[in-house]
Amino acid sequence: MSFDIQKILRPHLRNFKAYSSARTEYTGKDAIFLDANENPFGSASGEELNRYPDPLQSQLKAKISEIKNIATEQIFIGNGSDEVIDLLYRAFCEPGVDNVIICPPTYGMYETSANLNNISIKEVYLTRDFHLQTEQVIAAIDAHTKMIFICNPNNPTGNLLKEEDIKAIVAAFDGLVVIDEAYIDFSNAISWISKLQDYPNVVVMQTLSKAWGMAGIRVGMAFASKEIIKILTAIKPPYNVSVLAQQAALKALDNEAVKLEMAEIIMSENTRLVELFGQLDYVQKIYPTHSNFILMKVKDPNHLYKYLTEHQVVVRNRNTTPLCEGCVRISVGTPDENVELVKWMQAYQ
């Protein structure tokens, strides 16, 4: 495997000039800012929001660098991981020409974003117990395959994939392997961030939306080689992470203990729910989970889904997802919410 990022970059981006603002050039704080056509008085909301956000997200990157133990130049911050996924397509996949490999059942945005960008997808399904079909994935690679998406722990199945399977794919591919670790904080897996120096073709995605509890601010992260991060940074919208999002993210990242505590409660509730669901006769199978949700096979998923909705409990019906036929996916709630959920699940006939 010989990996060269310039080979997979879309040709028209080889000499791409990123949008340049005066704010990227001047990084000092005290100045009279008359460069960006902002309102000098303040904001109509009364908060200090009249200035554009830091396009370099310097403070936030410094904090993430400290927590994740990786250089700031290897960090990209997006408007959610969903923006990272879109930018990866736009950077590396030529519409109508290139393809990517996904391993369903998996996170839906890999496909939706491919469709939006007119990139074809090759699907190599997981096995019945939701592991990678490594040889088939490798066999599906062709001259136009630019990326392989791997979600670990996987959504909607909740399980961890096998390390040796991911390693085999990374080793066999001279395009990018995107490892989406949105749920890693609920598992005991070691992040691929720690291996990036040995794998120049890996992009790791994480998010503040799950264990950190910050889904509302839309902050997703990518970790990769400096070269890959440079490309994503050049093509992103300059002010892609708002002032409010950057402030709130910094505040959250200062409270890592709170995140750990919430994740611990969620996982102990998860264990409790699995035990209780196991006692219900209409529950046919509960899949092992290393995430903040539980996938389970039930007798009549459409009926259960409708019943729970009628009682104001909203879960995800996965009945039409290949390999998840008969399944519902339930996120772990607060202990009180879970009591309510279990009450209705126990009363269900």
Ligand SMILES: Cc1ncc(COP(=O)(O)O)c(C=O)c1O
């Ligand atoms: C596997 C996976 N990746 C990414 C995301 C989206 O992350 P973000 O909120 O950062 O866009 C989700 C959301 O459900 C997800 O399940």
